[in-house]
Amino acid sequence: MAKEHLTNIDTLMLRVEDDVNPNHGTGVMVLGAPLDFERLEQTIVARLLCFARFRRRVVEPLLPWRPPSWQDDPDFDLRYHLQKASLSPPGDQASLQELVSLLAGTPLDLDRPLWQVHYIESYGPGSALICRVHHSLADGVALMHVILSLADPDPGVSQEPDGCSAGEPKGRTRAPGNLVRKGWDLLANPPSSAELAGLGRDAVAAVQELMLSPPDANTALRGSRSEIKRVAWSGPIPLVDIKAAGSRLRGTVNDVLLAAVSGALRRYLQDRGEPLVDVRLRALVPISLRPSGTERDLGNRIGIVLLPMPVDVAGPLDRFRELKRRMDEYKGTLEAPVVYAAMNTFGRAPSGVVGPLVDHLCSRATVVVTNVKGPQKPLYLAGAPLEEFMFWIPRFGGIGLGIGILSYNGQVRVGVISDRDVVSDPQAVITAFQQEFDALLALALTLEAPPAEADPTAELDDTLTTLDQLLTNDAGSQKPATTSRFEQE
Numbered sequence: 001m002a003k004e005h006l007t008n009i010d011t012l013m014l015r016v017e018d019d020v021n022p023n024h025g026t027g028v029m030v031l032g033a034p035l036d037f038e039r040l041e042q043t044i045v046a047r048l049l050c051f052a053r054f055r056r057r058v059v060e061p062l063l064p065w066r067p068p069s070w071q072d073d074p075d076f077d078l079r080y081h082l083q084k085a086s087l088s089p090p091g092d093q094a095s096l097q098e099l100v101s102l103l104a105g106t107p108l109d110l111d112r113p114l115w116q117v118h119y120i121e122s123y124g125p126g127s128a129l130i131c132r133v134h135h136s137l138a139d140g141v142a143l144m145h146v147i148l149s150l151a152d153p154d155p156g157v158s159q160e161p162d163g164c165s166a167g168e169p170k171g172r173t174r175a176p177g178n179l180v181r182k183g184w185d186l187l188a189n190p191p192s193s194a195e196l197a198g199l200g201r202d203a204v205a206a207v208q209e210l211m212l213s214p215p216d217a218n219t220a221l222r223g224s225r226s227e228i229k230r231v232a233w234s235g236p237i238p239l240v241d242i243k244a245a246g247s248r249l250r251g252t253v254n255d256v257l258l259a260a261v262s263g264a265l266r267r268y269l270q271d272r273g274e275p276l277v278d279v280r281l282r283a284l285v286p287i288s289l290r291p292s293g294t295e296r297d298l299g300n301r302i303g304i305v306l307l308p309m310p311v312d313v314a315g316p317l318d319r320f321r322e323l324k325r326r327m328d329e330y331k332g333t334l335e336a337p338v339v340y341a342a343m344n345t346f347g348r349a350p351s352g353v354v355g356p357l358v359d360h361l362c363s364r365a366t367v368v369v370t371n372v373k374g375p376q377k378p379l380y381l382a383g384a385p386l387e388e389f390m391f392w393i394p395r396f397g398g399i400g401l402g403i404g405i406l407s408y409n410g411q412v413r414v415g416v417i418s419d420r421d422v423v424s425d426p427q428a429v430i431t432a433f434q435q436e437f438d439a440l441l442a443l444a445l446t447l448e449a450p451p452a453e454a455d456p457t458a459e460l461d462d463t464l465t466t467l468d469q470l471l472t473n474d475a476g477s478q479k480p481a482t483t484s485r486f487e488q489e
Contacts, residue, residue: 003059003071004052006136008347009300009340011067013135014058015347015354016396020225022107023394024114025143026417027131028100028233030388031381034127037084039382040119044082047149048115053137053298057113064350073113080109085118085130096123097231100130104392104417105229108134126384138298140393141288144372145296151379151386213306215363217279220272221265221401222366223422230418232426233390234434236411239376241441248444249317251324256440257371257405257412258283258307258327259320263436264429265367266311266319271428282306284365284399287336303336304343306365316440362397374408392417403429 006014017023048054056070087095099120108114114134121127133143216222239253246256261283269276287303294301307330310322346357370393379386390413392404400422404415414433416426423429 002052002056003069004056005067005069006058007299008067008344009302010136010347012343012347012354013300014068015351016358017107018355018396019107020227020419021394021396022105023136023396024108024132024134025140025391025393026100026104026231027129027133027147027389027391028096029129029131029381029386030123031126031128032385032387033125033383034121035119035382035384037119037121041078041082043150043382044117045078048146049078051146051298054113054115057111058136076113080112081115082117082119085120087120087123091122092124096120096128097233101229101231101417103130103132104231105227108132126387129381135300135394139288139290139300139302140286140370140372140391141290141295141301142298144374144391146298147391148375148379149296151381153377153379155380155383155385211360213364214280216281216366219269219274219279219281219366221269221281221422222398223400223419225398225400226419226421228420230420230424230426231392231415232430233415234413234430236388236413237434237437239407239410239412242412242437245437245441245444248447248449249320249324249440250450251320254371255320255324255327256437258309258369259316259323260433260437260440261369261403261405262309262311262313262319262323263316263440264432265309267432267436268423268429269311276312279312281309281311281367282365283309283367283369284362285369286393289337289340301340303338303340305330305333305335305339307369309367316436317443320440359397362399365399366401368393368395368399368402369405370403371405372407374406376407376409378409388413390415401429403433 013023052072053070055072055076057073058068059071060068085099087099089095099118103118108116114137116132118130118132119127120130131147133147137143138146242253242256246253249256265281266276269279283306285305285307287305289301289303290297308326310319310326313319313322346354349357372391374389386408389408390404390406392402392415395402395417400419402417404417406413406415414430416423416429418424418426418429
């Protein structure tokens with residue numbers, strides 16, 4: 001029987017799952033027309049099942065020091081993985097959000113291949129898909145490409161395999177020459193924790209900042225964990241408006257989005273009477289460490305940065321400037337690849353040790369924030385137009401709030417997922433985000449526009465920040481392909 005050992009980090013993604021936080025990503029695709037279910041089934045067979053991991057289940061080793069493995073599922077049944085579902089009346093967005101919330105908190109069966117697609121055959125004038133894929137299969141970059149491989153630029157495209165055999169895990173890839181060698185060596189050859197001390201003062205400082213810094217403040221955003229999840233998402237925000245704000249403010253699109261997130265969290269806490277003076281509140285931001293050309297390779301290649309959110313700064317412009325200053329401080333740091341190395345070490349640890357290590361790290365953050373760039377041209381799935389697309393990466397440890405930002409076809413949507421006992425109404429966070437962005441955009445448009453050649457927001461970055469931004473200040477360097485991932489995991 002064919003099998004493939006899980007990498008250390010893939011194993012870590014398996015081990016961090018618990019009864020409260022299933023470790024799968026959840027996506028929603030809203031379609032402008034009903035689907036032919038048979039054609040949908042053919043598309044999934046051709047586009048997903050050609051990836052071996054979508055036909056394999058996890059098998060635990062007989063010897064405790066050996067890694068688990070992916071092995072062909074002898075009882076594979078597509079009817080389990082592709083199911084029809086229906087919404088409770090009246091079948092509107094609130095009903096869809098209710099079903100997504102339920103599925104986001106329902107673990108996948110660990111005795112089967114770790115994915116499911118739920119087809120909602122009647123949603124508005126069209127239909128919808130809810131996709132669930134476990135984080136152990138792949139990070140956000142790969143999963144974004146794999147899930148979107150179901151779609152086509154033309155409604156008449158056949159369901160032939162789309163070269164997805166190229167998406168099986170590959171060996172190590174050498175870094176582009178423009179990257180800082182030390183940072184890439186951390187990625188290509190993850191050291192043990194004992195070896196981190198020999199990597200230089202920057203690496204040591206990054207570890208100390210992560211593991212020895214005080215926990216985040218005990219605000220209303222750090223309530224008791226709950227297996228009951230709440231999901232909501234915004235209406236479309238024109239990408240052109242976000243770019244206009246970034247251009248006028250001499251920042252990036254990511255700076256604008258993060259500033260609005262910071263303001264939304266500030267509004268949420270203020271509405272609940274929380275004191276905000278000198279509040280420590282950090283966002284855990286997954287960073288893709290993939291080189292260009294490996295976007296479809298399954299497996300996990302992500303690091304993490306902890307970004308202090310300026311929720312204690314009053315005023316949208318001042319908060320934007322402080323956020324941008326903090327983002328700029330991460331340029332030239334090794335935090336993301338160092339965390340990648342640390343997670344590689346965690347993945348080797350016994351399952352009973354992994355939980356406390358992850359909980360310790362996650363106590364240093366309050367929210368997971370991802371920013372994913374999707375296709376900017378319309379797509380079709382099994383002949384139906386793809387009108388909306390949202391995706392949330394899972395959270396783990398004590399983090400009960402996740403904010404996902406995704407762009408598709410010139411529009412940006414903000415999604416929030418939370419534990420019920422942390423944020424019972426995630427729509428309140430989305431409303432606050434929209435208010436903050438509107439205020440920031442209005443102020444930005446009062447400023448003089450910079451020359452066109454100086455526009456720093458010509459493209460929406462795939463992640464909150466790219467590997468080049470973390471490792472070098474060379475603005476002219478070639479970036480590796482990244483998304484958050486689902487991640488920006």
